[in-house]
Amino acid sequence: MPLPPRGTGRIVHGRSNLYGYGVGILMIEGYFPRLPGAIGNATTFPFPVLHRIVKGATSAVTVRELSALPPDSDEYRAAVAPWIAGAQALEEDGVKAITTSCGFSAIFQRELAAAVNIPVFASSLLLAPLISRMLKPGRLVGVISADGGSLGPRHLIGAGVDPASIAVVGLEGCPHFEETTYADHHDLNIDLLEAEVVSVATRMVDDDPRIGAVLLECSLLPPFAAAVQAAVRLPVFDFTHLVNMVQGAVVRQPFNGFL
Known part of the structure; x- marks a missing residue:
């Protein structure tokens, strides 16, 4: 088979070190077990997901402390900042949508969505x-x-x-x-x-x-x-229903069947 002329044929363009991830997951920092079915266990999903730990964002901080902080306070902004940085890093890594591992992340859904250019669904x-x-x-x-x-x-x-x-x-x-x-x-x-x-x-x-x-x-x-x-x-x-739904939207697969 003759070689195609340079500049023609199927060409892909790189933009990341990582490929093949539809959903990126921002993880609270905790070292307790995540069973299959939990969002922090990669085997929960029939497709690859990219996890990223938000350092310092423990369960106690995310669930019990963050909501007690005034939304316009420096303390609240400081607590949300690493989540925003994590979302931006996942976007740079090439994911097509971002979620988290905690339903209480709904409190900063709007901040995360505003910080990136891909869909964010922070909470179940x-x-x-x-x-x-x-x-x-x-x-x-x-x-x-x-x-x-x-x-x-x-x-x-x-x-x-x-x-x-x-x-x-x-x-x-x-x-x-x-x-x-x-x-x-x-x-x-x-x-x-x-x-x-x-x-x-x-x-x-x-x-x-x-x-x-x-x-x-x-x-x-x-x-x-x-x-x-x-x-x-x-x-x-x-939460798994939401992740599966968004994965299906950002990584569409052709239908297979017959008439």
């Missing part, structure tokens, strides 16, 4: 308006949060969530979840943590019959989604 809470529209009027989205007491109006505004459309319960008071997530214990008892999550979900649905679907806000909870659904018999949504 972005699913809540969609789920709400699926339900019969008067039904609620039951949100299981890492900390219900810390999930406030600024998070909901960041995700575009109508507070009247959701019912929130938190995992505060669940000893194993607390010691794993906030104390960063490196040993995780899968059965114990699953029992805590299922217990919270069951109590939430029993207490409020208006709940028509469940949203697992925390990215550590998807490994227990099947057990939650078996217990409450409702649709159960989580």
